Amino acid sequence: MSASKMVIVSNYSYEQDNYSLLGPQTAATIVEDNTDYECNVLAIGRDFDKKLAKACIAKLLDGSKPIVGFGHLAERRDLYDLARELKEEGAVTILGGPQSNVNFLGEVDWQQYDHRFHGLKDAFTFAIHGPAEQLIPFLNSDDGQYQQVNGVLYWANGEYIVNPENKWDEANLKRIRWDNIYGIGADGPEPIKVNSVQVLHQLGCPYAAKKTQVAVDYPTNVHNKPFGKTGSITIDTCGCSFCDVARDKGLAIRLSMDAVLEQIANIPENDDGKKVPFELINENPFPVLRELLENIRARGLDISQINLVARADWLVKGEEKLRDGLSLAQSMDVRVLMSGVGFESFSDTILRNLNKGYTSKTNIEAVQLMRKLKGEYPDSFAYASSDGAIHGFIHPTPWDSADTKRDMYRNIAIYGLDKDILPSTSVPLIIHHACWLADWIRALELKEGITLNRSGSLIEWW
Template sequence: MWKGKMNSKKKFVIITGYFKGESYGLLGPQMAATVISDNSEYEALVVGVTNEDDKTDLITALENHFSGTRMVIGFSTLGGRPDLFDLAGELKDKGAVTILAGPQANVDFKGEVGHDRFDHRFKGMSDRFTFAIQGPVQQILPILESGLDSDISEFDGVLSRNKDGQIKENRPAPWEDQWLSKVDWTNIYRLKGTSFARMPITCGQVLQQIGCPHAAKERKIQIDYPADLANETGPKHVTIAQKGCSFCDVAQDKGFMGAVGEEAVKSQMACLPEQADGSRVAFELINESPLPKLDRVMELACECSLELSQINLTLRADYFLKGQENLKNTLEKAQKKNIRILLASIGFESFDDTILKNMNKGVTRQMNLDTIKTIRDLKPKFPCHFGYLKEEGANHGFIHPTPWDTPDISKEVNLTIDMYQLAMDILPPHSTPLIIHHASGLADWIRQIEQQENIQFERVGTTIAWWQHKRLV
């Protein structure tokens, strides 16, 4: 077990949310730790923290790791967990430099729109963090070089709060391939007792595209009132401007920034850990529309003399239908190279057109069903090299409950599930309740309803509890 004695460099820890019993890599935090270690006087590592981890043991492990030196701790990919936000505040109070980074760092630092006028809205986390940084990791390098005690309020991507409580926010630097080319997959650890143990990675990630094409264009959409309020007031809707799915906070965070260069993709694949047979571990290809360029990924691996084992895809149903011929051609090549293609997650989300419309998914119930028919037809043709089943590791998107559920909608969805036997191979063991982040499109929807109907929805950390509201007098 590693006890925290690495070398004479200063130390930097990135804390991130994690799930118990897993062994997957985290590209964002691990790539950030790699960039910091390679380009500064700090040695960085990532610590995945589960809900079950003991906070006292974690703090002791951090104290042991830093060995009396100043704690510099980043927080990224927190998944809205209040315990990790509280941990940041506690560590800050102990004198640590705590840095909020990753998706939505800027809005989580600043707080919900209008929180200065409405007391019930999310106040932000600027009191828990020394500063926040939004955007690519290389922005942290000049800050670390500055010594962290000087005025960092002018650096790219930084959000800082002055002594009067005012927050200053700087525009982030652009994403550049040179900082997206390398990741050390050995730099992630888990808590073991009161120290950190290195965690082996069985599934990595390769970034091929930043953001989602569905979030490239803003449009005005109409979202229905929640079903319980519609029953009170009659059918109503709210109009908002939206990029991408209305529930997606990442669409708000990144939008669509285009492709990563091929040399960077090749370099990332070369960083993947080797398995006993010499092939690389399975990896998730981060690209919301991967099928047109999927065979090119295999070609790039061949150019580097890399043997791939499995490529996991996360994509939308409409992008699947548009790229299904590309997939068939790629599967024929994958079969010859003994590479497995797993549809790890297709974002079906619902099988009702009203709910899909309110989510601004850009797909219909029929598109979802056509996608399922196509992948079911493909499976017998490539039984060993094509996967989509739950038991093969897939976890397809199915959001339920939602604010728009009615007895009629639920009845029709259940009929669809039974008629097409979706529980057999498509639906996950448990659905995911609709989560509304305070900076998503649906948060704008909620805030308009609050003002129009003189009600308040409860805030739970960084999210809005759409199922819990009270009418004001």
């Protein structure tokens, strides 16, 4: 019986139930495996009732000293506010997950520029960046000291302290629990049964390992008004300019096949006894698809569906390997869903400003390849939005013009992209304060004497 209890709060999307839970679930598993704490995850969707959320947290803590971790928060201000209130009421609140370091510290030079994002030191007792096992010494200590713990960031005596991080250790990324997730119910926490999960193979992105410089155009529109000036600003970037994951992690770790298989062995099962669908986290999964399926078969793991996410150029280059994997998937009665291809745009101007590294020609080749494969493997391959895929499509952007719209709508019309490729709603370009594009927009502010509002950790250009 565990002596104490702690809770990890995570963002939750009822449409994409697997999406943000891998990090919090990994952390909760590590805590339970290495400390006396029982650790549950409270997954909170948007528009939640704060009073009910706090009641659920209290119930999950069950009288233990309140320690509340926050995992994948998807830049949600309502969850920051929840953390702030809990901290004011005496809880130890810990910020973890992607961008926890830069979100805790705030936007670069915010002390000199008051309109910039001031960080989250008022909402969190401390932040932790890097592997979750860094928390173990803190949880196992009697005095609750976190100041010496690796990976911790905190504020003391008017300055930030940033402790060095441990490296990722595969040993802690093998077994991940999926049976301790709760949602907010009227009478307390209600268990959430996951319908799909994520399996980690590669943390970070190989494209993000390459540093380059890109000249990003001046915006055509800001705050829904024409910007009125032209030019460009050159920035450094590693990977896609809008990608905060790229800047946060680069290419951090690639797990062995053995670790991947152990994660798969722990995936919950559907009523038919097969594992629920899982997304393989690897931005270029095609070279390992056959090997993965062969090992799954050899271990007797009964899986139903693998979801793959990839860049469009790697999909095109990976045709042969994908085809090879699909032949094996067909013989195993496994479905492969291309659940997210990073098209982002069908305008070359916009793709260039995003430093996507390919043009709309590559995007169209990827679309045509997926349609062709669907014809060849009708039962084992899926890719369409009606199959559950949500492909990357960023719109509107600050570079939209009559020319970009003409290019985009022409491609959509010629290739019928609205039938199977485009998501039901597009996502506007989101500029996180610590992605590479943020350097562009801050330089623009200084050069042109403008200030853009911040919405929490995001820079509002719209």
